[in-house]
Amino acid sequence: MEVTYRCFELDPTMERDIKENMYELLAKKYGMSIAQAKANTANMVKMAEEVGLEYQLDTLILTNTFDAHRLTMYAKQHDLSKEMTERILRAYFTESKHIGDHETLTELAVEVGLNREAVKEMLASDGLSEAVRADEQAARQYGITGVPFFLINKKYALSGAQPTEVFVQALKKIIAEDEITVLNGQDGAICDDEGCEIPKK
Template identity: 60%
Template sequence: MGKKRLEDAINKLDQPVKVVYKCFELDPTSERDVNYSIYEKLSQKYGMSLDQAKASVANMIKMGNEVGIEYQYDTLILTNTFDAHRLAMYAKEQGYMHEMTERLLRAHYSESKHIGDHSTLIDLAVEVGLDGKSVANMLSSDEMSDQVRKDEQEASELGIRSIPYFLINRKYAITGAQPTEVFVNSLQQILEKDGPFIEEITENGITCDENGCEIPKK
């Protein structure tokens, strides 16, 4: 959702903006195959009841619908997302960063695909134009692992603990899935202060983890 609102805000600006996605795992200890639901996960993580978890997710679904995102949390498949991040980094090197990120997000949140499964990841990669055999070879190795860990180390050094997190010109931060107008106003203020964007706007996190962004305890 944060990604979509940022994109909508950028479309309202008459300025060139470069967006680069970085890796961030909300739960790097998660197993690849998980036998519990997103509601059970949120209940355990935030100490809320299942009903409270469902209410929080229902609110997120409503907000998603408002920006054209169809979340399917009832059938969402939780998994370890490290290999999905490796694929995103590989796609970045091949010039398919945005396409691969968007495809992973839609597969996870709207299509209930298992993005920890290598065959699923290969199929998604082929859809955006990557070579299936090359992707399969990458996934069967430890290729791109260092790149993922480097991003995660950078996030740790910056004190990032949740996503979405947007770092602008390496010195301004916008956290959370803020309304589009908040992004617009913030970007305009930065333009007035710094002039044209001198570096890149970075979303520190491919938001394809099981929670999306932090949900406050009720």
């Protein structure tokens, strides 16, 4: 099975440099208290811990992620999409790095094996902007409004953070439904790379 990461911005209008922290932004957006915002994110932190991830939401730096998405598209061209995506996510959620900052993104790119000067040049331009927007347009066509969202075989969908068992059950169901059903008997010629065998009558 091949996993392909796609671009999706929760808030494309977000500025690169933001003064508010995660809890202040959530409180402002949803009309709740800071305490409520912290309580609402606690479950996400707990779920991350259960799979070995350490989320530091108290010091997380909010920013516009469009350039980070452009960088993942650039990494994809060099077969480093998975490595780049995971490095950016760790930098953002665990290390409290500013992933809207070009210098930060360049350092992360170098860590996964990309060329420093080429990355700096790409980030300084508007390169791969259309590729990111194409992904986002595709998401809109599929009716995707939030993440995480998993689309399998362009037909089956799982939305939200789900336990491993849900994915296992879904994949088993998909495999079962995609199996080939032979509609006729074994009475025709069968060919493979060693030639053809005509069944005896």
